[in-house]
Amino acid sequence: MARIVVDPITRIEGHLRIEAEVDGGRIVRAYSSCTMWRGVERILIGRDPRDAWAFAQRICGVCTTVHAYASIRAVEDALGIDVPPLAQAFRNLMIATQNVHDHVMHFYHLHALDWVNVPNALKADPKQTADLAHAISDWPNSSEAYFRDVQSKLKKFVESGQLGIFDNAYWDHPAYKLPPEADLLAVAHYLEALDWQRRVIRILTFLGGKDPHPNFLVGGVPLSVNLASPSVVNAEVLSMIKTHIDELKTFVEKVYIPDLLAIAGFYKEWAQWGAGVGNYLAYGELPDGKTNQVDRLYLPRGAILGRDLRTVHDVDPKDPEQVQESVAHSYYRYGRGDDVLLHPFEGETEPHYTGPKPPYEYLNVESKYSWLKAPRWRGHSMEVGPLARMLVAYAKGKPYVKAKVDYVLQKLDAPLTALFSTLGRTAARAIEAWVMAEYLPQVYDRIISLIRMGDTTTFNALKWDPETWPREAKGFGYMEAPRGALGHWVTIRDGKIAHYQCVVPSTWNGGPRDAAGQPGPYEAALEGTPIQNPEAPLELLRTVHSFDPCMACAAHIYDAQGREIVRVRVQ
Amino acid sequence: MSITVVGLGNLLMGDEGVGVHAVRVLRERLAWPDVTYLDGGTLGLSLLPYLEEAVYLLFLDAIRADAPPGTVFRLSLLDEPIRIPLKVSAHDIALPDLVALLKFRRGEALQAVELLGVVPERVEPSMELSPTVQASLPDLVSWTLRILQAWSASERPPREQRAKGIGWAGGSDVFRCAG
Numbered sequence: 001m002a003r004i005v006v007d008p009i010t011r012i013e014g015h016l017r018i019e020a021e022v023d024g025g026r027i028v029r030a031y032s033s034c035t036m037w038r039g040v041e042r043i044l045i046g047r048d049p050r051d052a053w054a055f056a057q058r059i060c061g062v063c064t065t066v067h068a069y070a071s072i073r074a075v076e077d078a079l080g081i082d083v084p085p086l087a088q089a090f091r092n093l094m095i096a097t098q099n100v101h102d103h104v105m106h107f108y109h110l111h112a113l114d115w116v117n118v119p120n121a122l123k124a125d126p127k128q129t130a131d132l133a134h135a136i137s138d139w140p141n142s143s144e145a146y147f148r149d150v151q152s153k154l155k156k157f158v159e160s161g162q163l164g165i166f167d168n169a170y171w172d173h174p175a176y177k178l179p180p181e182a183d184l185l186a187v188a189h190y191l192e193a194l195d196w197q198r199r200v201i202r203i204l205t206f207l208g209g210k211d212p213h214p215n216f217l218v219g220g221v222p223l224s225v226n227l228a229s230p231s232v233v234n235a236e237v238l239s240m241i242k243t244h245i246d247e248l249k250t251f252v253e254k255v256y257i258p259d260l261l262a263i264a265g266f267y268k269e270w271a272q273w274g275a276g277v278g279n280y281l282a283y284g285e286l287p288d289g290k291t292n293q294v295d296r297l298y299l300p301r302g303a304i305l306g307r308d309l310r311t312v313h314d315v316d317p318k319d320p321e322q323v324q325e326s327v328a329h330s331y332y333r334y335g336r337g338d339d340v341l342l343h344p345f346e347g348e349t350e351p352h353y354t355g356p357k358p359p360y361e362y363l364n365v366e367s368k369y370s371w372l373k374a375p376r377w378r379g380h381s382m383e384v385g386p387l388a389r390m391l392v393a394y395a396k397g398k399p400y401v402k403a404k405v406d407y408v409l410q411k412l413d414a415p416l417t418a419l420f421s422t423l424g425r426t427a428a429r430a431i432e433a434w435v436m437a438e439y440l441p442q443v444y445d446r447i448i449s450l451i452r453m454g455d456t457t458t459f460n461a462l463k464w465d466p467e468t469w470p471r472e473a474k475g476f477g478y479m480e481a482p483r484g485a486l487g488h489w490v491t492i493r494d495g496k497i498a499h500y501q502c503v504v505p506s507t508w509n510g511g512p513r514d515a516a517g518q519p520g521p522y523e524a525a526l527e528g529t530p531i532q533n534p535e536a537p538l539e540l541l542r543t544v545h546s547f548d549p550c551m552a553c554a555a556h557i558y559d560a561q562g563r564e565i566v567r568v569r570v571q
Numbered sequence: 572m573s574i575t576v577v578g579l580g581n582l583l584m585g586d587e588g589v590g591v592h593a594v595r596v597l598r599e600r601l602a603w604p605d606v607t608y609l610d611g612g613t614l615g616l617s618l619l620p621y622l623e624e625a626v627y628l629l630f631l632d633a634i635r636a637d638a639p640p641g642t643v644f645r646l647s648l649l650d651e652p653i654r655i656p657l658k659v660s661a662h663d664i665a666l667p668d669l670v671a672l673l674k675f676r677r678g679e680a681l682q683a684v685e686l687l688g689v690v691p692e693r694v695e696p697s698m699e700l701s702p703t704v705q706a707s708l709p710d711l712v713s714w715t716l717r718i719l720q721a722w723s724a725s726e727r728p729p730r731e732q733r734a735k736g737i738g739w740a741g742g743s744d745v746f747r748c749a750g
Contacts, residue, residue: 040583040696055698058582058612101617109616157675194676198620212614212621 002534003362006541016510016549018522019363020540022531027540030519030526032510033363033370041349044500049075049492050464052500053216056488059502065098065204066481068216070488070502073291075218078475078492082290084457086450087220090207092286092298092443093241094214095479096436097203100248102482103386103433104256106548108186108193111426114542115263116186117176122155124180132181136262139254141192150188170536177266186263189255196251203244206237220459225451238448245440252437260430261411264423271414274422274543276525277381277518278307280388281508283317283487285480286439298439299401299480302392303377307420309395315377317476317487320345323503325373328515329365331355332373339515341376344489344501345474370512374520375503383521384484384508385547387419387428390435400438404431422525425546466495481505483548509547522547574603574722575625576715577611577618579632579666586640586691586704590631593689593711600712606719619672627683627722628673630666631711634688641690641703643710645718648684649674683722687714 002022020030040059044052056071057064069091076083083091126147133142178186207223208214215222224232264270284301287293294301302312317323324341327334333352334340342348354368363369376382393401408427409416418424450456463469469492477488484505491499511520519527522544529539578594581587591610598608607625611618622628634644648670670684689711692701700708 043583043696043698055583064612064614105616191676194619194672197617198623201617201620212618213610213612 004531004534004537004540005362006537016506016544017363018526018540018544019365020526020531020537022534025530025532027526027529027531030523031363031365031369032372032512032520032522034372034506034510035358035370041500041502044497047497048466048495049078049490049497050218052490052497053218056502057213057216059504064213065094065208066479066486067488067502068214069095070477070479070486071490072216072218072477073479074475074477074488074490075492076475077292077477078473078490079218079463079469080473081219081460081463083220084455084460086225086447086455087458087460088287088291089443089447089450090221090223090458092288093440093447094204094207095285096440096443097200097245097248099480099482100252100433100436100440101197101200101204102548103429103436104193104252105197106482107256107260107426107430108190111545111548112186112190112263114538114545115176115267116178116190117171117183118154118187119158119171120176120178120180121184121187122151122158122180124151124184126151126184129181129184132262133185137254137258139258141188147184147188150191151184154187170538173533173536173538175532175538178263179266182262182266186259189259192255193251196247199244200248203241203248206241207233217459219461219464220457223458225456225458227451238451242441242444245444249437249440252433256430257408257434260427261408264412264427267423268412268414270423270542271418271421273529273539274425274525274546275307275420276521277383278305278420279377279380279382280304280391281315281377281382281384281485282389282392283315283478283480283485284392285389285478286443299389299393299435300396300398301478302396303380303382304388304391304395305380307417309391309416312392312395313378317478317489318345318474319343322378323375323487324377324379325375325503326514327368327373329368329370329512330373331368331371341379341515344487344503345491345499347489347499347501349501372507372511373503374511374514375508376514376518379516381511381514381518381520381524382508383547384505385425385429386432386482386484387425388484389480390428390431391419393435401431401435404434422529422543422546429548469495472498484508506547506549510549522549573625574606574627574629574719575609575622576606576629576631576719577609577622579611579613579630581613582698583696585693585695585697585699586689586701587633587694588698589633589689589691589700589704589707589711592700593631593708593715596708596712597715601716601719603719603723605723616668616672619669622669622673623677626680628681628685629715629718630684630686631715632666632686632688633691633694634686636688636690638690640692640701641707643707643714644686644688644690645714646686646688648686649681685718687711687718 004020004022006018017033017035020027044055053068053071057068059067127144129147130142130144226232227235281303282301284297284299286298287296288298289296301315303315320343324343326341328338331353333350334348355364390401394405408431472493474491479486486505487503489501509521513519525543529543531537531539578590580590582591594608594610609621636644673681689704689707692703
């Protein structure tokens with residue numbers, strides 16, 4: 001039996017590490033480990049809860065916005081602060097924009113290279129590529145001359161020895177199956193997505209400030225609205241935002257969705273692998289009413305167990321019996337013993353490293369083997385992310401989700417059960433981007449109509465003063481980050497943060513086994529994945545990437561000498 | 572001419588955040604009209620839109636090297652072909668990837684990309700720099716000043732004047748900043 005180890009080795013403190021046992025051309029067991037302790041929650045203790053977002057947004061580099069929102073929602077929940085309707089709408093606009101942005105970037109700039117063979121694009125006939133482009137979409141950048149130009153740019157780049165961004169994948173791997181024309185089309189859109197990103201980010205900079213780390217405000221949004229004033233959110237800014245929303249939506253409809261369908265059509269076998277635990281959890285997102293009015297979440301809250309879409313279970317993240325974390329296989333110690341499960345309000349973060357001294361060959365998977373805890377919902381290992389959100393919304397009969405899921409399945413000639421797979425996860429991300437892209441003009445219209453009605457309040461100052469706070473208060477802040485359900489649990493005592501716990505999406509998805517031996521979603525999803533060549537485990541990466549993993553949240557130091565970042569080792 | 576100075580790193584991880592600490596100092600100390608300072612955090616590829624107008628780019632970050640903590644290194648990132656290894660996560664997208672993409676997209680328009688890196692002492696949850704790395708900040712400021720002055724005079728330092736030192740992937744211009 002071969003054991004594959006995929007481990008990023010040069011970043012000092014380590015990242016996601018996967019060990020997979022391969023037998024008979026398939027993964028039979030997999031172990032997911034985070035090789036670094038973070039524990040950044042401790043930095044928040046003793047701080048003013050109104051400032052917590054500024055620290056929380058640094059928890060994870062790429063996900064600044066989502067941690068900031070989870071933090072301010074947790075504090076607002078604890079202190080009983082309602083956000084004015086206009087502020088809620090602005091938040092939703094930013095959250096939906098960020099979601100589409102992240103999904104497009106994930107698809108084109110990370111995941112696409114698992115399916116698209118970049119050097120193969122050099123063999124494409126630009127005329128046939130144009131024919132293919134016309135067949136799947138009426139997106140204007142589709143002439144033969146356009147693709148010839150992209151191809152020659154790529155050729156020049158490759159010939160100069162600077163494959164750079166496209167280097168180092170397993171280009172000879174037989175699991176790449178697209179015709180060269182589809183490869184060229186995808187490369188063109190990889191580049192277009194970068195231009196698209198520049199314009200989308202302007203929506204966020206108009207509303208969040210020029211700095212890439214936007215500002216947030218407990219009780220509202222740090223924006224003042226006056227249609228006639230030059231220095232605030234005015235008619236001109238709103239009209240620019242609308243232009244960018246329209247561009248964002250067009251790109252999703254005419255590029256992302258057609259590309260997803262075209263590429264998925266060549267990889268339909270991936271609907272049978274990568275399902276994983278089959279349990280799905282969503283906290284829900286886009287509150288059209290008050291933040292905690294669960295029945296008014298555009299993307300609903302709920303849990304699905306055992307792939308049974310007939311029942312959506314209610315979820316209460318503050319119930320001590322529901323969301324709990326196990327440290328049986330995690331490098332932590334609980335005061336009451338490692339067999340118990342603790343709710344985040346009671347959560348303990350006492351490091352207890354028992355693993356081998358680095359550098360080591362293999363993890364000791366019988367014992368503790370990850371710096372991630374193992375979160376569970378009512379004892380079940382749960383997948384979070386776009387697939388979970390789309391399944392919960394589908395099962396709850398939300399028409400704006402159901403129609404799009406059905407459309408994609410019908411185009412791929414695939415049954416509903418195809419969603420429980422690596423392919424389904426990747427498709428669900430695109431479907432969600434599409435749902436969000438259609439939501440954005442709606443929330444924009446709501447912003448305009450609130451302003452027209454004269455409702456320009458963006459901040460609720462009623463409980464800003466700590467004098468108005470109870471001596472002790474506890475709160476939960478949810479956030480559907482692009483990669484899944486994020487929760488912050490805060491306890492405020494005497495005006496300061498007394499306890500803080502985050503359970504992040506990649507802890508749900510990438511966590512290790514629990515006391516009962518149940519694997520986490522990555523671990524379960526990898527079981528059964530075929531591996532043609534253990535030295536080039538492309539298939540393993542396809543499934544792991546389909547989750548949009550986020551393990552490198554804290555340290556990102558690179559190396560002045562070494563270049564190799566991922567080591568694949570086979571026993 | 573457009574100069575952008577970007578501090579990279581995670582503020583919650585002690586010395587890992589040195590680039591962001593440095594940019595906060597520089598914003599006050601070297602507030603020049605044609606220089607944009609950015610707190611880049613650990614945004615990865617999402618930083619790209621903020622960098623695409625720049626003609627001259629300077630990154631400040633922690634760097635791992637076989638040298639004592641607090642040592643400052645200067646690396647030129649423009650001339651070397653960059654090989655980007657396989658990614659496990661979108662969060663692995665780091666500086667070399669950004670530079671490769673900028674080179675691909677900007678071509679000749681990009682005049683210089685340099686990195687000033689500081690060897691960290693402590694990378695662990697903390698908002699503070701270690702005393703050693705804190706003491707390197709004046710060095711970092713004076714090296715930034717030299718680089719900005721050279722760029723403002725619209726002159727890249729002649730190739731032969733760049734010292735050869737520790738290899739960045741064997742051969743590019745890396746040298747230890749002394750004094």
